[in-house]
Amino acid sequence: MGKKTMIALITLALAFVIYPLYQSYNGSETLKDVGQYYIDNGVEETGAQNLVTSVVVTYRGLDTLGEVTILFLAASVISFFLSFSKNDRIKSRSIRSVTEILTTSTQVLVPMIFMFGVYIFVNGHLTPGGGFQGGAVIASGIILMFLSNPRFKLSHKVIQFVESTSGIVFVLIGAAGALMMDGDFLSNKIPGFGFGEVGSIISAGAIPVIYTFLGLKVGAELSNVLGVFVESQSEK
Amino acid sequence: MLIVLASVLGIASMVGAYFAIHSKSLTVAIIATGVVSLISSILFLLLAAPDVAMTEASIGSALTSAIFFLTLNKIRQTNG
Numbered sequence: 001m002g003k004k005t006m007i008a009l010i011t012l013a014l015a016f017v018i019y020p021l022y023q024s025y026n027g028s029e030t031l032k033d034v035g036q037y038y039i040d041n042g043v044e045e046t047g048a049q050n051l052v053t054s055v056v057v058t059y060r061g062l063d064t065l066g067e068v069t070i071l072f073l074a075a076s077v078i079s080f081f082l083s084f085s086k087n088d089r090i091k092s093r094s095i096r097s098v099t100e101i102l103t104t105s106t107q108v109l110v111p112m113i114f115m116f117g118v119y120i121f122v123n124g125h126l127t128p129g130g131g132f133q134g135g136a137v138i139a140s141g142i143i144l145m146f147l148s149n150p151r152f153k154l155s156h157k158v159i160q161f162v163e164s165t166s167g168i169v170f171v172l173i174g175a176a177g178a179l180m181m182d183g184d185f186l187s188n189k190i191p192g193f194g195f196g197e198v199g200s201i202i203s204a205g206a207i208p209v210i211y212t213f214l215g216l217k218v219g220a221e222l223s224n225v226l227g228v229f230v231e232s233q234s235e236k
Numbered sequence: 237m238l239i240v241l242a243s244v245l246g247i248a249s250m251v252g253a254y255f256a257i258h259s260k261s262l263t264v265a266i267i268a269t270g271v272v273s274l275i276s277s278i279l280f281l282l283l284a285a286p287d288v289a290m291t292e293a294s295i296g297s298a299l300t301s302a303i304f305f306l307t308l309n310k311i312r313q314t315n316g
Contacts, residue, residue, distance in 0.1 A: 052287060120290070128286035136294035143302045222299060229306040233313070 046188045047195030048125040048204040054188075056130065057207050061174065061186030067132075068167070068217060075221040082232040090234045095150045106148035113141035121215030125204040131211045135218025142223040146230050154227035163220040166213035173206050173213075242282055249275040266304045273297040 031039065038051055038059065046054035056064055120127075121134030145152050174186035188205040195205050202208070249272050256268035273296030280289035 129290050130287065133287060133290040133294065136291060136299065140294050140298040143298060146302075222295075226299070226302065226306075229303055233306065233310055 043198055046204060046207065047198055048207050049198055050125055050127060052128070053125050053130055053207060053211070054204075057124075057210055058186065058188045064214070065170070065174070065186070068170070068214065071218065071221050072163075072167070075225050078225050079228045082228045084232070084235045088236045090236055098148055098150070103148045106144050110141050110144055113144070114138055117141065117215065117219065121211050122208060123201070124211035124215075125207045126201070131214025132218050134211075134215035135220075136222060138215070138219035139222035139226060142226055146226065150230075153231075154223060159220050159224045159227070162216050163224070166217040166220070169213045170210055170217070173210055177206070238282060242279060245275050245279055245282075249279075262308055266301055266308065269304070270297040270301040273300065
């Protein structure tokens, strides 16, 4: 039997297995218990207008902490494997000249992109988006800075400071909920963070604070990954 | 109307995926993967998931393409 016949047979077998699943699927009209609970009590318990945010930061806050940890690990492993000693640095790397259009448009666009990223994570409890999205948008602004100026270097000290401080603050806010009230880890009921009026910018307790630090942390990590990749270009 | 738009985008993303795999030039392949991510982010938006769309647009098309291009440049440098 040829290779192509085998592939066709395997595809057919897969189709035979998966088709009953498709046949028996019928979407449910009502929400499951957990979803219904979030819709009924989410705004009341977390004060966040955006229910996705209240799930991501408060109800499933531990998962978010895990995601941030995974991202941190990935960034550290990348920097570990791509770092090199000074002796291996190419003395004068030939760099293509950058056009006027790119440099000028970068000067106009980068502040706007950064502002949009900050807007996304500051408004995380009101509108779609949050720490991860805002951080990724900030990192895509950093790409533009690298493109327009190939000699641009990220300060490792600043990145390290932003990254570690925001990580520690995130965990401390989470612990404060567990220690100061009878609440759980990363619960949103922390004294000093009032719920405020639902829908206003200063509301939803600790969620905006957590999302701001999360955005800074994710932005710093993704920018660091990019910076390490750019730096590795000048390794021998 | 929405279903027509979604079908056009879906077909376009399939064409992009074909180019990403079968293109002879690696640069074209990287750009094609970026296009697939961008189209899928619009599809996420049509499916009422704006936050997933934001993540896909910034990480899938911007950051991943940039990292792929940097790696390609590095490979070309080392292979002379």
